[in-house]
Amino acid sequence: MYKIKTLNKISKKGLGILGKNYEISDDCENPDGIILRSFKMHDMELPESLRAVARAGAGVNNIPLDKCSEKGIVVFNTPGANANAVKELVICSLLLSSRKVVQGINWAKTLKDEGDQAASLVEKGKSNFVGPEIYGKTLGVVGLGAIGVKVANAAHHLGMNVVGYDPYLSVDSAWHLTRFAEKATSFDDLLAQSDYITIHVPALPSTIGMFNSEAFAKMKKGARLLNFSRDTLVDTTDIQAALEDGTVSCYVTDFATADLLNNDKVICMPHLGASTPESEENCAVMASNEIKDFLENGNIINSVNYPNCDMGEKNGERMTVAHKNVPNMLKHITDLIAAKGVNIDTMLNKSRGDYAYTMLDLQGKIDPAIAKEIEDIDGVIKVTLL
């Protein structure tokens, strides 16, 4: 029986995939795996039993990746599974940033006690809520991954000129991106051209604070900024100054923070980007499949800290070894196995940065003591006999 701890509400349809060999609860002790959404794991003690963490979503800045890697805990995410949900809210927000819809609705509500006068007051007051159309305007998309590409394509279909910036654009993203999107020559070039800018990069040391006073100084006066990625990408003090002096005319963010909630030029949403039944189900299904395949077969698909390794369904004895990416490791492991007279049927070894993962299909019955001996090799982190 495998134990799965959930740290957020996870779609039942997704969890159902795990099947009857799984005990799933939000308070289980000694879990083999954790499935979560935005729960912040940084202050959490990682149980010794823990082998895998699956983020039902894209961003993994809520997970202590270094700590997990050191303990041989494989962390997964669900690339693209919520991208359509975010794309739709971004398109909605392009319009919200332009047309003063939120402000207009709030004002209209203040007329609720005006009786027969309400209709004429609406007509008199509506000129306060005029805003430009997005058709023919330029949208800058920063980060052309799963979400950025979908946003770029949809904006093109709405008649916008699209300019994109992504120095690490993947081949897959390039295949899916509309041919009408133009490539910005640099981040500064995108800032200078865009009437609207939407951010779709992960929160990394290299991206945190990328929208700061220096960036705002290079933007078109009155540009509109959308942030559905992470709060830390936009410097809170600098955006308030840019809104105050009119450099940015509206900031739409999916990350409501106390200092922004009082600003009339900010539209704050409570992290709703991925909150659709479809996206919650897609993410939960993908996360459950990933964790099940790892726990049962040792396969790693869509990990963010260990290399992807897939030997298909196990058929016999399989051993997996999470280890440091150092010389001679394979020799040490295979020497110990050979010394026990065990034959290796198939083997796969891949590395990713400082860490590596080895999968071995072994012939015959394996003495679990081998696992202990391999775990004692300097640089080996975790050995699992499946």
Ligand SMILES: NC(=O)C1=CN([C@@H]2O[C@H](COP(=O)(O)OP(=O)(O)OC[C@H]3O[C@@H](n4cnc5c(N)ncnc54)[C@H](O)[C@@H]3O)[C@@H](O)[C@H]2O)C=CC1
């Ligand atoms: N508001 C919400 O509910 C959601 C927010 N997100 C956030 O959106 C982010 C992006 O999600 P996806 O598109 O699914 O991820 P993704 O990994 O498919 O795309 C990220 C893209 O950013 C690019 N990138 C990295 N550094 C960059 C830089 N310095 N400048 C320009 N581009 C850079 C990468 O090359 C990649 O193409 C996530 O990391 C997460 O923080 C994701 C899903 C839901």
Ligand SMILES: O=C(O)CCC(=O)C(=O)O
């Ligand atoms: O699970 C959620 O609602 C948040 C989604 C998100 O921010 C992500 O996938 O990065």
